[in-house]
Amino acid sequence: MRVAVLFSGGKDSTFATYIAQQWGWDVSHLVTLIPKNTESWMFHSLNLSLTGLLAETLGIPLSSRMTKGQKEDELSDLQTLLQSLPIDGVVSGAIASEYQRTRIERVCDRLGLKSFTPLWHKDQGLLLEDQLHAGFNIMIVGVFAEGLTKDWLGRTIDPPTLAALCSLHETKGVNIAGEGGEYETLVLDGPSFNAPLIIDERETHWSRDSGTIQVKKAHLGRC
Numbered sequence: 001m002r003v004a005v006l007f008s009g010g011k012d013s014t015f016a017t018y019i020a021q022q023w024g025w026d027v028s029h030l031v032t033l034i035p036k037n038t039e040s041w042m043f044h045s046l047n048l049s050l051t052g053l054l055a056e057t058l059g060i061p062l063s064s065r066m067t068k069g070q071k072e073d074e075l076s077d078l079q080t081l082l083q084s085l086p087i088d089g090v091v092s093g094a095i096a097s098e099y100q101r102t103r104i105e106r107v108c109d110r111l112g113l114k115s116f117t118p119l120w121h122k123d124q125g126l127l128l129e130d131q132l133h134a135g136f137n138i139m140i141v142g143v144f145a146e147g148l149t150k151d152w153l154g155r156t157i158d159p160p161t162l163a164a165l166c167s168l169h170e171t172k173g174v175n176i177a178g179e180g181g182e183y184e185t186l187v188l189d190g191p192s193f194n195a196p197l198i199i200d201e202r203e204t205h206w207s208r209d210s211g212t213i214q215v216k217k218a219h220l221g222r223c
Helices: 011-022 048-058 074-082 098-111 124-134 159-172
Strands: 002-006 026-035 062-067 089-091 114-116 137-143 183-189 197-207 210-220
Touching: 002 011, 011 026, 011 089, 011 124, 011 183, 026 048, 026 074, 048 062, 048 197, 048 210, 062 074, 074 098, 089 098, 098 114, 124 159, 183 197, 183 210
Parallel strands: 002 026, 002 089, 026 062, 089 114
Antiparallel strands: 137 183, 137 210, 197 210
16 A cells, blocks of 8 residues: 655654554655645644655655645645655544544545545544654644643653643643644654754744744754
C-alpha cells in the first residue's frame, strides 16, 4: 500500500505517519496545504515552514501547495495536489473531527483513493501516552482555550503535562488532545527521525487569552 500522509508537523499527523510505517505501508509522500487564511477549517497554519525540514529528517518527499483556506473551496486545492501523486490512499491524523474526516473521504472518493484515519476515536489520554512511550518529543506552540495560560507555550508534553491536560479536561472541558483547536503542537524528535529538529530562533506572541510560538529559524541536529 502506497500512501500519502496529510502532514502539518504536529503530533497527530506525525504519529499517523509513524503508525502507517509500522503497518508496513510505503509512505511515499507527505502532503502539506498552506492556508493563507489562519482560520482555515481544514488545515493548520502554524509553523508550516518547518515541514520541509521535518520531511527531510523523516526521509519522505514533501508535496505542498498554497490554498486560500476558504471553507469548502480549500478541498479543491487538496484534490489537485493529491491527484498528481502515484498513491493508493491517504492517511490523516484526525481524531474526532467529523468535519475533517468526511471531507477528506469525499476528496478520496472522487479520486478513487482509500482514506485511513489510524487515530480515529482513540482514547485521547491513552493516545498521548502512546505518543510519549513511542519516544516523540512534542512541544506546545499554540494555546487557544481557557486554562491554557502563557506559560504553556513552549511546554513539552510529558507525564506531568498530560496529567495537567486531563485536569483541565475535567474542570474546563479542554480537549486532552487539542482536537477542538485548544492547542497546537510541533514535533521536535521521534523514533522515525534521522535527526532532531533544533530551534534556533523563535518569537512568542500573546494577545489577551491566547498565543503562539512562531519559529523563525531552525535546523536539523545530529543524533
